[in-house]
Amino acid sequence: MVNSNWLMVSQVANYHLLFTIYHLPFIKTMTRYIIRRSLQSLLLLWIATLIGFSIYQAAPGGPLQFMDDDPRRNAEDLNRLNRLYGLDRTILVEYVSWSFGEDWLPATPFWQSGRCMNDVQNCSRGITRLDFGRSFYFQGESVISLIVERMPATFLLAFTSLVLSAVIGVPLGIISALTRGRWPDNLIRVSTVVINTVPDWWIGLLLLIILGGYLQVVPLSGMQDIGDGSFWDRVHHLLLPAVVSSIGGWIGFSRILRFEMLEVLNQDYVRTARAKGLSQITVIVRHVLRNAMLPFVTSFGSIFLLVLSGSVLFENVFSWPGMGRLAYTAINARDYPLMMALFVIGSFLGILGVLMVDILYSVVDPRVRYDRQRV
Amino acid sequence: MAQGTLALKQANPEPSVQNIQTQSYWGGVWRKLYRDKITLFALCLLIFMISISVGAVWIGEHVLGFNPTKTSLRERVDPPTWAVDAWPQFQDFTRTCQSETGCNWAQSGEILRSVGTGLRTCVAAGLGGCHWMGTDQAGRDVLTRGIYGGRISLRIGIFVAAVSLTLGVFMGLISGYYAATWIDDLINAIIMLLGSIPELFLLIILARIFQPGPEGLALLIGIFGWTGLSRLVRGQIFSVREREYILASRAIGSSSWRIMLQHILPNVSSIIIVSGIFTMAGAIITEAGLSFLGVGIGPPLASWGNMMQGSLGNFTDAPWLVITPGLFIFLTTLSIYLLGDGLRDALDPMLRTK
Numbered sequence: 153m154v155n156s157n158w159l160m161v162s163q164v165a166n167y168h169l170l171f172t173i174y175h176l177p178f179i180k181t182m183t184r185y186i187i188r189r190s191l192q193s194l195l196l197l198w199i200a201t202l203i204g205f206s207i208y209q210a211a212p213g214g215p216l217q218f219m220d221d222d223p224r225r226n227a228e229d230l231n232r233l234n235r236l237y238g239l240d241r242t243i244l245v246e247y248v249s250w251s252f253g254e255d256w257l258p259a260t261p262f263w264q265s266g267r268c269m270n271d272v273q274n275c276s277r278g279i280t281r282l283d284f285g286r287s288f289y290f291q292g293e294s295v296i297s298l299i300v301e302r303m304p305a306t307f308l309l310a311f312t313s314l315v316l317s318a319v320i321g322v323p324l325g326i327i328s329a330l331t332r333g334r335w336p337d338n339l340i341r342v343s344t345v346v347i348n349t350v351p352d353w354w355i356g357l358l359l360l361i362i363l364g365g366y367l368q369v370v371p372l373s374g375m376q377d378i379g380d381g382s383f384w385d386r387v388h389h390l391l392l393p394a395v396v397s398s399i400g401g402w403i404g405f406s407r408i409l410r411f412e413m414l415e416v417l418n419q420d421y422v423r424t425a426r427a428k429g430l431s432q433i434t435v436i437v438r439h440v441l442r443n444a445m446l447p448f449v450t451s452f453g454s455i456f457l458l459v460l461s462g463s464v465l466f467e468n469v470f471s472w473p474g475m476g477r478l479a480y481t482a483i484n485a486r487d488y489p490l491m492m493a494l495f496v497i498g499s500f501l502g503i504l505g506v507l508m509v510d511i512l513y514s515v516v517d518p519r520v521r522y523d524r525q526r527v
Numbered sequence: 528m529a530q531g532t533l534a535l536k537q538a539n540p541e542p543s544v545q546n547i548q549t550q551s552y553w554g555g556v557w558r559k560l561y562r563d564k565i566t567l568f569a570l571c572l573l574i575f576m577i578s579i580s581v582g583a584v585w586i587g588e589h590v591l592g593f594n595p596t597k598t599s600l601r602e603r604v605d606p607p608t609w610a611v612d613a614w615p616q617f618q619d620f621t622r623t624c625q626s627e628t629g630c631n632w633a634q635s636g637e638i639l640r641s642v643g644t645g646l647r648t649c650v651a652a653g654l655g656g657c658h659w660m661g662t663d664q665a666g667r668d669v670l671t672r673g674i675y676g677g678r679i680s681l682r683i684g685i686f687v688a689a690v691s692l693t694l695g696v697f698m699g700l701i702s703g704y705y706a707a708t709w710i711d712d713l714i715n716a717i718i719m720l721l722g723s724i725p726e727l728f729l730l731i732i733l734a735r736i737f738q739p740g741p742e743g744l745a746l747l748i749g750i751f752g753w754t755g756l757s758r759l760v761r762g763q764i765f766s767v768r769e770r771e772y773i774l775a776s777r778a779i780g781s782s783s784w785r786i787m788l789q790h791i792l793p794n795v796s797s798i799i800i801v802s803g804i805f806t807m808a809g810a811i812i813t814e815a816g817l818s819f820l821g822v823g824i825g826p827p828l829a830s831w832g833n834m835m836q837g838s839l840g841n842f843t844d845a846p847w848l849v850i851t852p853g854l855f856i857f858l859t860t861l862s863i864y865l866l867g868d869g870l871r872d873a874l875d876p877m878l879r880t881k
Binding site for chain 1: 600619621624647662716719720722723725726727729731732733735736737776808812815816820821824835842843846850852853856857860864865868
C-alpha cells in the first residue's frame with residue numbers, strides 16, 4: 153500500500169488506535185498528552201516484559217542449561233526439574249503465570265508448576281505483584297529481596313553522578329559558549345573529545361591504580377570500610393566512582409548546553425536585552441539560560457539511563473555492591489530469574505525516567521507538541 | 528589567482544567570469560581535507576592502526592617474534608623487559624609514599640637511571656628482543672596481543688557501522704516515506720523502546736546467552752545503534768520534501784522512490800558518512816566494555832577489552848595490563864573521532880567557504 157501522494161501525507165488526519173479516551177472533548181490537550189505518554193509507557197513496559205521473558209525461553213538449552221555441566225544428570229532428573237519449575241507448560245501459560253502469578257490458575261499440571269501444586273505457599277505470585285521468583289545462584293533466595301537490598305547503593309551512585317554531571321557540565325557548557333572560539337572553549341572541547349575516546353571505566357581503572365593503589369588517597373573498593381559506616385567514610389568511598397560514572401553525563405550536558413546557548417545568544421531578544429543596558433550576568437541568567445535549559449531538561453532522561461546501564465561496568469570496576477554488580481553475578485552464573493528480574497526492573501526505571509522527563513518538559517515548555525510528531 | 532587588473536584591493540572584489548573555477552563536490556571535500564592538517568594526521572594514524580592490525584600475523588612472526596597465544600608459565604605477569612629493574616624500585620618507592628615518612632624522592636633518580644639502561648639494552652636487542660609491554664597472566668606478550676586485538680576490535684567497529692548504517696538509513700527512509708501511518712508509528716515505538724531500556728544491560732545478557740563470535744557480536748551491537756541515524760534521516764526527509772526541486776522532480780513525473788534515492792539520499796550522505804564513523808568508534812568502546820565483563824570475545828582470541836578482563840584482581844601489581852589495551856583503544860578512537868570531525872566540516876558545503 154504505497155501512498156503515491158506521500159508528499160501530502162502530512163495533511164492526512166491524525167488517527168489513534170487505542171485511545172478513545174483521548175478524544176473526549178473535555179480533557180485538555182496537556183492532560184491528553186500525559187495520558188497518551190503514560191499509556192505508551194505501559195505498552196513499552198509490556199514489551200520489555202516480553203523481551204525479558206524471551207531471555208528465559210531463548211537461552212540455548214533452556215534455563216536448565218547448567219545441568220549440562222553435571223556428569224550425573226539423567227533424563228529423569230531433568231523431567232523432574234522441568235515439572236518442578238513448570239518448564240513443561242506451554243509458553244503462553246508460562247508467561248501468564250510469570251507475569252500474573254499462578255495461585256489463581258486451576259491446579260492441574262497444564263496450568264501450575266510442580267512447586268505450586270506441592271505447596272500453595274510456593275506458588276509464583278507474578279511480577280505484577282512483585283514476585284520475580286527465586287534465584288538459582290543465591291540458593292533459593294527471593295529475587296526481589298536480593299534486588300531491593302542492592303537498590304539503594306545503585307541509586308546513591310546514580311543520583312550522585314547525575315548531580316555531579318550537572319554541577320560539572322553546566323558551568324563548562326556556559327563557559328564554552330561564552331568564550332566560543334577562544335582558548336577556554338577550545339580547551340574544553342578538545343578535552344571532552346579526548347576523554348570521550350577511551351571507555352569511561354578505563355579512566356576509572358587508571359585513576360583507581362594511581363589514586364587508590366599507589367597514592368592510597370581513595371579506597372580501592374566497596375561502599376564503606378567494614379565496621380565504619382560514618383558519613384565521611386561513605387563520601388570517601390563514593391567520591392571516585394561517582395566522578396568517573398558522571399564523565400559521560402557532564403560531557404553530554406556541556407555539549408548540549410553549549411549548542412543551545414549559542415542558538416539562544418543569536419536571538420533578537422538577547423540583543424534587545426543587551427541594548428536595554430542589562431548587565432552581562434542578568435542577560436545570561438534571565439534570558440539565555442532560561443531558554444537554553446529546556447532541551448537540557450530532556451537530556452536528564454537519557455543521562456539517567458546512561459548511568460543506570462553503565463552501572464554494570466562501573467560497579468564492577470569499583471566493587472560497588474549495587475544492582476550492576478548483581479547483574480554481573482547473575483549473568484555469569486546464568487541465573488535466569490535474576491537476569492529477567494533485573495532487566496524488567498531496569499527497563500521499568502528507564503521507562504519511568506524518560507516518561508517523567510517528558511511530562512516535566514511538557515509542563516515547563518509551552519511550545520511542546522502534544523500531537524504525534526509530524527514535523 | 529587574481530589577474531593583474533584585479534590586483535587592486537577592493538572592499539568587495541567582483542570575480543570576473545574567468546576566475547570562477549568549477550569544482551565538484553568531492554573535489555572540494557578532498558581539497559578541504561588536504562588543508563586540514565589535524566584530519567590528515569588522524570587519517571594517517573587510522574591507516575597505521577589498520578595496517579598493523581591487518582599485518583598482525585607478519586608483525587608477530589617477523590618483527591616482534593612472539594605468538595599471541597603461546598603461553599609461558601615462567602613469564603607470567605612479567606613487567607616490560609626494559610623496566611625489569613625499575614619496576615621493583617618503583618614499587619618500593621610507592622611503598623615509601625604510603626608510609627608515614629612520605630615519598631622518598633631520592634629514589635626517583637635511581638628509577639629513571641634503571642629505565643634508561645633498560646631502554647638502551649632493549650633498543651640494542653632490537654624490536655623482537657623485549658616484551659615491550661610486559662606479559663599477561665598466562666605469560667603472553669601484551670604488545671603482540673594488543674596488535675592482534677586490533678584485528679577483532681576494528682573488524683567489530685566496521686561491522687557495527689555497516690549494520691547500523693544499513694538499518695538506520697532503511698528505517699529512516701521508511702518512516703519518512705510512510706510518515707504518520709502505522710509503519711512510522713511502529714518504527715517510532717521501536718526507537719522509543721530502545722531509548723528507554725538499559726541497552727548495555729540487554730546487550731550483556733544477549734551476548735552471554737548466545738556467546739557470539741566477532742560478527743555476531745557486531746550484529747548485536749549494531750541492532751542497538753541505528754536509532755539516532757534513523758531519526759536524522761527522517762528529519763532530513765521532512766526538511767527536504769517541501770523544497771522546490773522536489774516539487775519540480777514530482778512535476779516531471781518521478782516516482783516517490785526515485786525522489787527518495789536520487790534527491791533525498793544524496794542530501795543526507797554526509798550525515799550518513801559522519802554518523803558511520805562515530806558509530807565505529809562507539810562500537811569499539813562498547814565491545815571493549817563487553818569483553819572486559821567477559822561476555823564479548825572469548826579468551827583464545829585477543830581483543831582490547833578481554834585483555835583487561837583478568838587485570839581486575841591485580842591491577843596495582845601489573846598496570847601494563849590495563850594501560851596497553853587502553854592506549855590502543857585511545858589511539859584508534861582518537862583518530863576516528865578526529866577524522867569524523869574533519870569530515871563533518873569538509874562534507875558540509877555551507878562551511879567550506881569559510
